[in-house]
Amino acid sequence: xxxxxxxxxxxxxxxxxxxxxxxxxxxxxxxxxxxxxxxxxxxxxxxxxxxxxxxxxxxxxxxxxxxxxxxxxxxxxxxxxxxxxxxxxxxxxxxxxxxxxxxxxxxxxxxxxxxxxxxxxxxxxxxxxxxxxxxxxxxxxxxxxxxxxxxxxxxxxxxxxxxxxxxxxxxxxxxxxxxxxxxxxxxxxxxxxxxxxxxxxxxxxxxxxxxxxxxxxxxxxxxxxxxxxxxxxxxxxxxx
Amino acid sequence: xxxxxxxxxxxxxxxxxxxxxxxxxxxxxxxxxxxxxxxxxxxxxxxxxxxxxxxxxxxxxxxxxxxxxxxxxxxxxxxxxxxxxxxxxxxxxxxxxxxxxxxxxxxxxxxxxxxxxxxxxxxxxxxxxxxxxxxxxxxxxxxxxxxxxxxxxxxxxxxxxxxxxxxxxxxxxxxxxxxxxxxxxxxxxxxxxxxxxxxxxxxxxxxxxxxxxxxxxxxxxxxxxxxxxxxxxxxxxxxxxxxxxxxxxxxxxxxxxxxxxxxxxxxxxxxxxxxxxxxxxxxxxxxxxxxxxxxxxxxxxxxxxxxxxxxxxxxxxxxxxxxxxxxxxxxxxxxxxxxxxxxxxxxxxxxxxxxxxxxxxxxxxxxxxxxxxxxxxxxxxx
Numbered sequence: 001x002x003x004x005x006x007x008x009x010x011x012x013x014x015x016x017x018x019x020x021x022x023x024x025x026x027x028x029x030x031x032x033x034x035x036x037x038x039x040x041x042x043x044x045x046x047x048x049x050x051x052x053x054x055x056x057x058x059x060x061x062x063x064x065x066x067x068x069x070x071x072x073x074x075x076x077x078x079x080x081x082x083x084x085x086x087x088x089x090x091x092x093x094x095x096x097x098x099x100x101x102x103x104x105x106x107x108x109x110x111x112x113x114x115x116x117x118x119x120x121x122x123x124x125x126x127x128x129x130x131x132x133x134x135x136x137x138x139x140x141x142x143x144x145x146x147x148x149x150x151x152x153x154x155x156x157x158x159x160x161x162x163x164x165x166x167x168x169x170x171x172x173x174x175x176x177x178x179x180x181x182x183x184x185x186x187x188x189x190x191x192x193x194x195x196x197x198x199x200x201x202x203x204x205x206x207x208x209x210x211x212x213x214x215x216x217x218x219x220x221x222x223x224x225x226x227x228x229x230x231x232x233x234x235x236x237x238x239x240x
Numbered sequence: 241x242x243x244x245x246x247x248x249x250x251x252x253x254x255x256x257x258x259x260x261x262x263x264x265x266x267x268x269x270x271x272x273x274x275x276x277x278x279x280x281x282x283x284x285x286x287x288x289x290x291x292x293x294x295x296x297x298x299x300x301x302x303x304x305x306x307x308x309x310x311x312x313x314x315x316x317x318x319x320x321x322x323x324x325x326x327x328x329x330x331x332x333x334x335x336x337x338x339x340x341x342x343x344x345x346x347x348x349x350x351x352x353x354x355x356x357x358x359x360x361x362x363x364x365x366x367x368x369x370x371x372x373x374x375x376x377x378x379x380x381x382x383x384x385x386x387x388x389x390x391x392x393x394x395x396x397x398x399x400x401x402x403x404x405x406x407x408x409x410x411x412x413x414x415x416x417x418x419x420x421x422x423x424x425x426x427x428x429x430x431x432x433x434x435x436x437x438x439x440x441x442x443x444x445x446x447x448x449x450x451x452x453x454x455x456x457x458x459x460x461x462x463x464x465x466x467x468x469x470x471x472x473x474x475x476x477x478x479x480x481x482x483x484x485x486x487x488x489x490x491x492x493x494x495x496x497x498x499x500x501x502x503x504x505x506x507x508x509x510x511x512x513x514x515x516x517x518x519x520x521x522x523x524x525x526x527x528x529x530x531x532x533x534x535x536x537x538x539x540x541x542x543x544x545x546x547x548x549x550x551x552x553x554x555x556x557x558x559x560x561x562x563x564x565x566x567x568x569x570x571x572x573x574x575x576x577x578x579x580x581x582x583x584x585x586x587x588x589x590x591x592x593x594x595x596x597x598x599x600x601x602x603x604x605x606x607x608x609x610x611x612x613x614x615x616x617x618x619x620x621x622x
Contacts, residue, residue: 058616081536082534096619099526100246100253101249110533
């Protein structure tokens with residue numbers, strides 16, 4: 001397996017008024033292509049900050065972040081936006097769908113940044129909705145869907161541009177147990193069958209159980225990883 | 241789907257709020273078109289047909305009359321091709337609310353001076369030969385359904401008849417073309433004969449057509465010097481200058497219109513700006529998600545700006561459209577009082593330019609804020 005994500009000595013500070021707060025402290029991380037990693041830790045441990053850096057939503061204060069061969073810490077915001085459009089899909093806790101657009105238009109949204117024709121965009125959006133089992137709800141707006149269905153639409157949106165990496169921030173945090181299990185099973189399927197690399201932040205140990213590797217963070221630092229060979233991958237995907 | 245679809249969907253996010261803003265904008269631009277037309281009618285309105293015309297009025301007040309003998313004296317000048325007399329008649333038709341401009345005129349010379357007001361030869365002939373006749377502008381005749389030969393009664397409030405009656409009867413001799421809307425012309429000879437004694441042999445003002453428009457200043461000075469030492473001295477001006485002076489008697493209409501428009505647009509900027517700011521605040525997380533998906537800062541800012549411009553231009557188009565559709569009504573009701581009432585295509589284009597500028601102004605702040613939005617902070621706040 002090749003390395004997809006590499007973080008070297010990454011620090012992140014936030015400035016609040018006159019105070020500078022170090023959220024990440026010299027984080028080193030390597031995630032192989034096709035891994036399913038859960039990031040756990042108490043509130044304020046820095047897991048969402050690390051996820052944002054890996055997803056190219058934020059820049060480190062120091063250190064290097066390389067994803068799929070691109071040094072995210074060394075490129076412009078514009079270049080980073082282009083990279084996000086094609087290389088990474090995002091799933092949020094509160095779905096973050098456009099309430100004014102139907103499910104299929106929400107899924108199609110990232111494709112507006114591609115050179116695909118309208119019919120190609122619609123076909124791809126329908127395919128992504130089919131993968132998440134919602135092809136029959138494409139004409140519904142988010143407000144007309146349940147929480148689980150909205151999260152499926154969000155996953156379809158994350159998938160539609162066929163990125164290698166999915167970053168998920170508490171994807172089941174707003175769902176009941178049964179629906180959460182369905183979403184986690186879907187993520188497992190995407191990892192196992194489509195080979196998507198998934199980095200997921202969660203508070204929930206049962207959600208983390210669906211990942212192959214669980215990383216724990218505390219006070220801005222990574223602690224030793226836990227490998228779970230039975231979590232959906234026959235070959236143990238590694239995190240260093 | 242295109243970004244336009246997203247733009248439209250965003251505008252319809254709060255249909256009530258968008259509708260109210262849209263209607264406010266449409267009304268503002270309708271008002272703009274009206275006031276602009278009124279302002280131009282009073283202070284602008286240079287008519288190519290009026291460039292060779294002068295107006296001879298009393299030196300001291302527009303309400304003072306001049307002796308009718310001035311018509312003959314001025315007509316005798318080589319510098320004057322034709323001159324005609326006019327007077328304000330006033331009154332109303334059937335009900336006090338039915339008012340329109342009515343002038344006692346000399347049929348022959350009037351239509352020779354105002355050549356753009358085309359009249360059929362047979363109509364002019366009837367107007368000239370039937371002393372109690374009157375000719376109505378096409379708009380006026382259409383308004384009241386007057387036909388050839390109809391007897392109409394105008395109730396007077398200034399000029400009683402010699403027998404003490406206040407109701408004048410006229411016979412419709414036909415119609416004539418008049419771009420200004422509603423106008424009724426009555427035969428001066430009949431008016432002068434029938435009116436009460438104190439009003440006889442007087443005219444309100446004279447309008448002349450000069451032989452050489454380039455020498456109009458000399459002609460004006462010559463006419464005024466002719467009557468300088470008489471009991472009724474004159475003040476002669478070009479027709480356009482006369483119109484401006486008339487407007488200034490009721491106030492600086494241009495300035496009043498401009499002030500009203502400024503107040504209207506200031507209010508609209510606040511209203512629309514508030515709407516745009518509210519819409520932006522509600523959508524911060526969504527804009528952050530768009531950036532997360534890969535939309536650039538610039539494209540997100542452009543979308544926000546385009547929404548504000550679309551709202552303002554949309555309101556402007558509707559307002560201008562309504563104004564142009566209603567132009568015949570405005571012309572019929574106001575044109576007779578203020579002369580030409582023209583809402584031209586240029587005024588419409590100006591209004592739409594203003595609408596775009598308004599959109600850019602109110603959209604600027606949300607657009608800049610959208611551009612500067614940092615994804616992480618916006619998602620955290622959302």
